[in-house]
Amino acid sequence: MPELPEVEVICLGLRPHLTGRVITAIQCSGKDLRHPVPYSLMNERLCGQTIRAVARRAKYLLIETEDQTLLIIHLGMTGNLGIFPHATPLKIHDHVRWQLDNGLELRLxxxxxxxxxxxxPPEQAKNMETDFFGNTGPEPFSNTCTPAHFMALARARKQPVKTFLMDSRTVAGIGNIYANEALFAAGIHPSREVCTLQEDEWQRLIQLIRQILTRAIACGGSTISDFINASGESGYFQVNFQVYGRKGQPCLQCGIPIEKTQISGRASYFCPNCQKT
DNA sequence: CAAGTTACCTGACGGC
DNA sequence: TGCCGTCAGGTAACTT
Known part of the structure; x- marks a missing residue:
């Protein structure tokens, strides 16, 4: 489900519900996610704490409490977060619940x-940017996300540009949908060897990545199957997809059918006419 | 080391 | 109707 825009939409939606609230209790389904859920540690460190800030880094949601404890949530492919009254019946695959002091709770x-x-815990949260996000690239909107940054990493690499863009060590938050869309907008073939991109192409690609992500956030994200924001609303950026999921349909620029191929195991969509290798 | 593949897990969909 | 294969927005451990 979530790439940067979807996580950002969730973050913006949750912030007013969570900021200033006290976490009063935590419940888990008992099933592991990608890792075991730190249930005991959360009970020790989180219960009784007031939430001070809700933020996003890459595709991770960061919830910070008044004593600087940091709760980090990643949504994987199908994760979703919402705010519900405590008595709301559980749905299948509700795995973690953080109860709040106002009768509502955050559900994953x-x-x-x-x-x-x-x-x-606070002593680890202090070093989050180096210890937890040490291998994560810059945010696409940060002033360190520059052609020079990409060109330094891409030098001598023959990897497809699309795989490079989706690598979180290169730049944060770009997944399969937005990699496909940004490369179409830039007229760059997804299989192109990343070391061959010139500075002006990087400049334009960065600009288009920012534009597409910004528009997607404004649309409330993209709803492929089941994405909803914290208020239960779907996003609608998917109506703006130029190539993603459009195999065989006419290119919106030139009318040639969009093609689909596998690149590093991921579905890749492109216009064979508008995107040259 | 770089780049490609597989695994993790569940559900939806298409073909037969 | 039902069974089976394929595919899906992410990440990291593997293999080559």
């Missing part, structure tokens, strides 16, 4: 359980 629902939850 994750069908495939590729999501994950971490709890960093």
């Amino acid at each position: 629902n994750d069908t495939r359980r590729f999501g994950a939850v971490w709890l960093l």
Whole structure:
């Protein structure tokens, strides 16, 4: 489900519900997500704490409490977060619930359980950016996300540009949908060897990545099958997809049918006319 | 080391 | 109707 725009939409939706609230109790389904859920540690460190801030880094949601404890949530492919009254019946695949002091609770629902939850006590949270996110690339909107950054990493690498963009060590938050969409917008073939991109192409690609992510956030994200934001609403950026999921349909620029191929195991969509290798 | 493949897990869908 | 194979927004451990 979630790439950067979807996590950002969830973050923005949750922030007013969570900020200033006290976490009063925590419940788990008992099933592991990608890692075991740190249930005992959360009970020790989180219960009784007031939430100070809700933020996003890459595709991770960060919930910080007044004593600087950090709850980190990743949604994997199918994870979703919502705010519900405590008495709301549980749905299948509701795996973690954080009860609040106002009768509501935050719920993590994750069908495939590729999501994950971490709890960093204050002394670890302090070093989060190096210890937890040490291998994570810059945010696409940060001023360190530059052509020089990409060109330094791409030098001498023959990897397809699409795989490079989706690597979280290169740049944060870009997954399969937005990699496909950004490369179409830039007129760059997804299989192109990443070391061959020139500075002006990187400049334009960065600009288009930012534009597409910004528009997707404004649309409330993309709803492929089941994404909903914290208020239970679907996103609608998917109506703006130019190539993703459009195999065989005419390119919206030139009318040639969109093609689909596998690149590093991921579905890749492109216009063979508008995107040259 | 770089790049490709597989595994993790569940559910939806298409073909037969 | 039902069974089976394939595929899916992510990440990391493997293999080559």
